[in-house]
Amino acid sequence: MENQAPERKPRVFSAIQPSGSVTLGNYLGALKNWAALQDDYDCIFALADLHTITVRQEPAKLRHNTLEAYALLLAIGIDPQRSPFFLQSHVPAHSQLAWVLDCYTQFGELQRMTQFKDKSKKHADNINAGLFTYPSLMAADILLYQANFVPIGEDQTQHLELTRNIAERFNNSYSPTFTLPQALVRKEGKRIMSLQDPSHKMSKSDENVNGCVYVLDKPDDIMRKFKRAITDSEASVHYGEGKNGINNLMDIYSCTTGEDYATIEHDFAGKGYGDFKAAVGEAVIEHLRPIQERFAQYSGDKAYLEKCWNDGAEKAAHIANRTLQKVMKKVGFVL
Numbered sequence: 001m002e003n004q005a006p007e008r009k010p011r012v013f014s015a016i017q018p019s020g021s022v023t024l025g026n027y028l029g030a031l032k033n034w035a036a037l038q039d040d041y042d043c044i045f046a047l048a049d050l051h052t053i054t055v056r057q058e059p060a061k062l063r064h065n066t067l068e069a070y071a072l073l074l075a076i077g078i079d080p081q082r083s084p085f086f087l088q089s090h091v092p093a094h095s096q097l098a099w100v101l102d103c104y105t106q107f108g109e110l111q112r113m114t115q116f117k118d119k120s121k122k123h124a125d126n127i128n129a130g131l132f133t134y135p136s137l138m139a140a141d142i143l144l145y146q147a148n149f150v151p152i153g154e155d156q157t158q159h160l161e162l163t164r165n166i167a168e169r170f171n172n173s174y175s176p177t178f179t180l181p182q183a184l185v186r187k188e189g190k191r192i193m194s195l196q197d198p199s200h201k202m203s204k205s206d207e208n209v210n211g212c213v214y215v216l217d218k219p220d221d222i223m224r225k226f227k228r229a230i231t232d233s234e235a236s237v238h239y240g241e242g243k244n245g246i247n248n249l250m251d252i253y254s255c256t257t258g259e260d261y262a263t264i265e266h267d268f269a270g271k272g273y274g275d276f277k278a279a280v281g282e283a284v285i286e287h288l289r290p291i292q293e294r295f296a297q298y299s300g301d302k303a304y305l306e307k308c309w310n311d312g313a314e315k316a317a318h319i320a321n322r323t324l325q326k327v328m329k330k331v332g333f334v335l
C-alpha cells in the first residue's frame with residue numbers, strides 16, 4: 001500500500017553534560033552508540049548545560065566546553081537533520097517541568113540518590129539545592145519527549161528508576177500523561193577503565209594524566225599514554241581474570257578495530273605487551289583521526305553550529321511544549 005504513514009520508531013532521548021573534554025571512555029562507552037541508534041530509533045539529543053551548574057563553572061570555560069562538545073558530537077556522527085540536537089538551556093520547558101516535578105518528588109527519594117551523596121562529599125562547601133534536585137530536572141528532560149528508551153551508563157540507572165517513579169506517580173494522580181522510559185542497555189560499547197589504574201573507570205578526574213585519553217588528544221599524546229599503560233607480569237595477550245589492564249586494552253582495541261577477542265589473542269600470540277600497547281595506541285589514533293578532522297571543520301564554523309542548535313531547539317520545543325501544556329492543564333493552572 002502506498003501513502004501509508006511510516007511506522008513511528010520508538011523514541012530515544014539522551015543527554016550529556018558539557019562539563020569538560022570528552023574522554024575515550026565517554027566515547028566508546030556511550031557516544032559512539034548514540035550515532036548508531038539513529039538508524040533504529042527516533043532520537044533526540046541534548047547537552048545538559050543546566051545540570052553543569054550544580055557544581056561551580058567558570059563562565060568562559062562552560063561556553064567553550066559547550067561549543068566543543070556540540071562540534072564533537074556532530075563529528076562523531078550525530079546528524080542534526082535526523083535527530084534534534086540542542087542545548088538544554090535553550091528550551092525553557094525543561095526548567096518549567098522540573099519545577100512541577102520537584103513537587104511530585106519526595107525529599108527522602110532525593111536523599112537516597114548515591115550520586116547526590118558522592119557529590120556532596122566531593123563538593124562539601126557547595127551542597128546546593130540544585131545538586132539535590134538534579135534528578136527531577138533529568139526526569140523532566142526525559143519525560144518531556146515521551147521517550148521510550150534512554151541510553152545511560154550504570155551510574156545513571158538510579159536516576160532513571162526515580163524518573164519512572166515520578167512519572168508513574170503523576171500518571172496515577174491525574175491520568176496517563178508520561179511514557180514510562182526504560183534504560184537502553186548497550187549492545188556494544190564497554191566500560192573503559194583508567195590506563196593507570198584499570199580497576200577504576202577512565203575519568204577526567206584521574207590523578208595521573210596518563211590514565212585518561214581524550215578524544216581530541218594529539219596522536220603523540222595518545223601513543224604515550226598507551227605505551228605507559230599498566231598491565232600485569234604475565235606477558236601474554238589474552239582475556240582473563242586478574243588481567244584488568246590487558247582486558248581493558250583488548251576492549252579498547254576491539255571497540256576501535258571491530259576485532260573480537262579470539263582474533264586479537266591469535267594475532268598477538270607470542271608477542272610482548274610492548275607491541276600490543278603500541279598497536280592499541282595506533283588503532284585508537286586511526287579510529288579518532290577522521291573524527292578529529294571533522295571536529296576541526298565544525299568547530300571552525302560557529303555559524304553552522306548556531307544554526308544546528310537553533311533548529312534543534314525549535315524542533316525540541318515543539319514536542320516539549322505539548323507535554324508541558326498537558327501537565328499545566330492537569331495540575332489546574334489556568335491556561
Ligand code: TRP
Pocket residue numbers: 013014015016017048051137138141142150151152156
Ligand atoms: N545526568 C546525566 C549524566 O551526568 C546527563 C543527563 C542529563 C541525562 N539529563 C539526561 C542523561 C537525560 C540521560 C537522559 O550523565
